Amino acid sequence: MNLTGERKATATKPRAEVKKAAPAKAEAKAAPVRKTASPVRKVAARLRKVAAPQSYRVAAVRKGRAVSAVSLLGVTTNENKEFLTWMEWVSVIRQGIPSTAVDSLIEFLSISKTEFSDAIDIPFRTLVRRKGEALLASDESAKLVRVARVIERAEDVFEDPDAARVWLKSANISLSGQTPMSLLDTEIGAESVMNALGRIEHGVFA
Numbered sequence: 001m002n003l004t005g006e007r008k009a010t011a012t013k014p015r016a017e018v019k020k021a022a023p024a025k026a027e028a029k030a031a032p033v034r035k036t037a038s039p040v041r042k043v044a045a046r047l048r049k050v051a052a053p054q055s056y057r058v059a060a061v062r063k064g065r066a067v068s069a070v071s072l073l074g075v076t077t078n079e080n081k082e083f084l085t086w087m088e089w090v091s092v093i094r095q096g097i098p099s100t101a102v103d104s105l106i107e108f109l110s111i112s113k114t115e116f117s118d119a120i121d122i123p124f125r126t127l128v129r130r131k132g133e134a135l136l137a138s139d140e141s142a143k144l145v146r147v148a149r150v151i152e153r154a155e156d157v158f159e160d161p162d163a164a165r166v167w168l169k170s171a172n173i174s175l176s177g178q179t180p181m182s183l184l185d186t187e188i189g190a191e192s193v194m195n196a197l198g199r200i201e202h203g204v205f206a
Contacts, residue, residue, distance in 0.1 A: 068082045070083065072101070072105060073101040073104065074101055089145060095135070096135030096141050097145065102127055119147070119184055120184060126140075143184075150193055151164060151168065168181050
């Protein structure tokens with residue numbers, strides 16, 4: 001091979017190597033970027049796998065909004081608010097919430113009326129009797145509002161009604177092995193459940 005041929009071979013060799021390297025760079029650029037799910041979303045996904053039958057959906061969910069205590073209880077306000085202040089809730093409790101709220105909460109939680117009666121510490125016969133009345137008494141209303149607000153908070157944290165439902169009925173280490181639902185018969189118990197949800201929201205699951 002003459003000198004001119006050697007120069008041509010030397011000149012073309014780096015270009016061939018560059019061409020071979022090009023596909024590797026293109027593949028690197030085309031590699032998809034995986035998004036890591038948040039801890040709360042991972043927990044919600046696990047809870048959905050053991051969720052209760054999904055026959056119930058609140059009207060608010062069908063409209064693309066989060067589950068609210070207002071929609072669960074069937075409370076109507078002058079301004080059609082979906083979320084109320086604590087003072088507005090005081091007024092609602094004093095007036096009494098609709099008796100249909102009992103069936104609404106039972107259906108959402110997928111539990112029996114007896115289980116619900118035990119959870120909120122209202123006698124079963126009283127719940128049956130109240131079904132024929134328009135409004136519940138203020139003390140009974142307060143207990144149902146407490147349950148509905150906890151459900152609202154749970155759905156807000158897990159961003160999924162099924163995951164919220166399962167969590168409320170599952171034993172929880174941070175609640176001394178009790179289920180959140182079993183603690184809603186007292187104000188301090190409900191406060192402990194709310195605190196547990198707050199910890200979950202910030203990534204603390206114990």
